Amino acid sequence: MKTHEQYAEDLALYALNELTGSERQEFEQHLETCASCRREVQYLRSDLGLLALSTSGPRPPARSRDRLMRAIAAKPRGVSAPAAERPARRGWAWAWAPALVGVALLLAVGSLWRENSQMRDELAKLTGLYHNTSTQLAQAEDRLRLLSAPDAVQVSLNPQAEPRKPHATAIYSPGQKRMMLMASNLAPVPAGKAYELWIIPAQGAPINAGVFKPDEHGNAVIMDHPLPEGVVAKAFAVTLEDEAGSDKPTSPILIVGQGL
Ligand SMILES: [Zn+2]
Numbered sequence: 001m002k003t004h005e006q007y008a009e010d011l012a013l014y015a016l017n018e019l020t021g022s023e024r025q026e027f028e029q030h031l032e033t034c035a036s037c038r039r040e041v042q043y044l045r046s047d048l049g050l051l052a053l054s055t056s057g058p059r060p061p062a063r064s065r066d067r068l069m070r071a072i073a074a075k076p077r078g079v080s081a082p083a084a085e086r087p088a089r090r091g092w093a094w095a096w097a098p099a100l101v102g103v104a105l106l107l108a109v110g111s112l113w114r115e116n117s118q119m120r121d122e123l124a125k126l127t128g129l130y131h132n133t134s135t136q137l138a139q140a141e142d143r144l145r146l147l148s149a150p151d152a153v154q155v156s157l158n159p160q161a162e163p164r165k166p167h168a169t170a171i172y173s174p175g176q177k178r179m180m181l182m183a184s185n186l187a188p189v190p191a192g193k194a195y196e197l198w199i200i201p202a203q204g205a206p207i208n209a210g211v212f213k214p215d216e217h218g219n220a221v222i223m224d225h226p227l228p229e230g231v232v233a234k235a236f237a238v239t240l241e242d243e244a245g246s247d248k249p250t251s252p253i254l255i256v257g258q259g260l
Pocket of ligand 1: 004030
């Protein structure tokens, strides 16, 4: 079975009543199912077909042209009277006129066919483009609806804030042998552990200044831990130790502050 496009050549021959036998049968079957080909045939058989004779365009296959020439040449000249009654010899130009008209018509058919195909392609492209544009427009409208919604909430998201860092303030008086420490943002201590405050003297080993645990908010205050007299503090530091307290720092220093 031929496709619609493959009937181009048959169409021209059919329009000129030059399609015969099974080819004609097959083409007529196609015509029954193809409105496009029916229109083409009607068009070719109408006066518009003759007007199109001047159309220049792509040439149809040479095979069709030759076939058409042969068909027309083989046909009895004229239709209104038997050939025998006609003069034995007609003018060459007259004899070939139908063939020339036929060729011109075939050229026109080829051209129209090609134009028709191109227009169908264009239409398909435009239809596709229209659908794409419609889809994009619908998406844009959809997004705009969200942005302009009265109940829309706009929140900017950022990296989560780091846990607030532990911080402490120490007040120390060597003369009064007293010190106070106020700490905040301390992490909870593991079971059996506590923070230990150290006075780091200008000379000698760190001195234990008290053991403490922060409350549930990470705050702690320590004061009135007995201290030796006259110690010049170089720095104050907090480490994590056993809750009973340690003689010397055993963990890395968690927070530290320079003395005077
Ligand atoms: Zn068709």
